[in-house]
Amino acid sequence: MDAELLHHPAIWLILGGIVMGFLRGAPRVLLSLSLPLVAAWLLWQIPEGIYGGVPFLDYLLDVLQVDRLGRLFALVFMLALFVGSVYAMGQRSRLEVPAAFVYGGAAVGAVLAGDWITLFLFWELMAIGSTLVIWAGGREAYPAAMRYLMVHLFGGVVFMAGITAHLVGGGSLSIEPLALEGVAHWLILAGVLINAGAFPFWSWIPDAYPRASWSGMVFLSAFTTKTAVYVLMRSFPGAEVLIPIGLLMAGYGLIYALIENTARRVLAYAIVNQVGFMIAGIGIGTEMALNGVAAHAFAHIVYKALLLMAIGAVIVQTGKRDCTDLGGLARQMPVTTGFAIFGALAMSAPLTAGFITKSLVLQAAADAHLTWVWLAMMVIAAGVFLAAGLKVVVFVFFGESRDLDAEEAPPSQRWGMRLLALTSLAVGCYPPLLYDLLPYPIDYQPYTGSHVVFQLQLLLATTVVFFLLRGHLVKMLGSLIDIDWFYRTLGPRWVKVMVYGVSIEIREVVLVLMRGIANLLGSLRRHYGTRGVLARTWPSGSMVMWVALLLMMYLALFYLS
């Protein structure tokens, strides 16, 4: 076993999270702020390479693999844990932040895993950690947490079946690009796609995430889907089937985000949309595209967490979650409003991280001459800015005041938002900060005249359309039937029909059985009951007669034999 495993950042994060569960107040906060920094430092100390030698069944596991791609994702996850901890300093739940560390630590372990088995173990630990984070959202969150867990356990089983078949079929234990041939690899793909929120398992994201507490969803938005994106990047780069799968997710996310009324569910649909964008990028599969996907995973975690923090602050202040109940908060919460506006712009505006990352993927689609994919990605870029950026910010913070009793967000929440905004700004103003960490060498200049002008055209045009169509957007606020209707409404209804339909016959059978048992018990009672034939006191004369009769039978039998 290699000594470097003692420095495995995931192990420290997970153990720290467990210890945190027993702490309260200042020590807990201190631990939650220092752990991600320590983990990042530990990771930085480990040279690139594969470390392992841990025996498991008949295998030797490479528990830790450090390379550029894994390191980038791990660092982003640690950033998310750190900023999330700053934001969640005032969180009263004793479960949420420790669970988030187990969850985030497992995600770090998954992206640093050198083999399929280690990856799977961390994968399942993530499911448990994230379920606990949702659960910490309160009693209302419990059913959603259970539905979430079931989807992920199912995904885990599919994933495990694929890995097992892959290994039994003589496949390599290390995580390498797989050809989409044979059941094993399709099962692996399906298992990963369930975690990414692909059709038909996308509704767990808008179902479960928005039920977490005000700080819980900040953690949730970072890890699960991005780990799935990471595994897809490693195992299926350039698999063309991912392009339609990703674009379908993106389209679904857009339409549902346009209609949805609950602010954080809009953002949850936007997660599906952006993860779809990334998965389509993985399908393109060129070095430029993969660089773009890795970079965009970073940018997306940052701006989505920023928007979720702003809405989380609103939820803490007002207790309201729906666009129709909110509005005009800019006066009471000017700083939060500023950060929300920045978060919307950070999706793709110049000088923010989103601008230098999204354009990489678009450029990759253009270089590969994929006209329709490129056009679809343009629609996604514009649509998500309208649906998740402009809509959420304008409907929640502007418009007529609702006379809501709200104050500015407390300093810890403001610091969380500030750190994210600064990160996005720093990377946006100085791209090499991020570009130097990308998996492949990169030769791309985001700040050319045409890039900036065309992007500003897109953003301004989208803003104009938004203001022109805002009446329609308000009128359609609500929620749509989703795929989960099949297993949450139709399924139970069907089961009920089945059970009641069958139970008529069951009742008949049970009635017959009961009658039979009753008859049997009745006859036993007649014979052996207190007044039964055999329990009566008999006169001694009749006793003598019965004994004489028995003796006579005995004599007769004796002579006969």
Next chain:
Amino acid sequence: MRQNALFSPGKRLWHTLLAALLLMLVAGLFVESHPHFGIDAVPGFNAWFPMLACAVLVVLARGLGRIFGPREDEDGR
């Protein structure tokens, strides 16, 4: 359900927005670009295409909302 009171951008915001868009459209004529597909060489493509796309999306969403919404379970509220 209470309807969200519309946020109406004032005249000044409208003018700023449209002026900025116009400025960018004009600037777009002068910057050096590398169109890949032909359609992106049409002047102002990055402005009219997203506009059109967003309008179509909103119409599509309204249509779908009429067919599939609102949902009846606890999420519909």
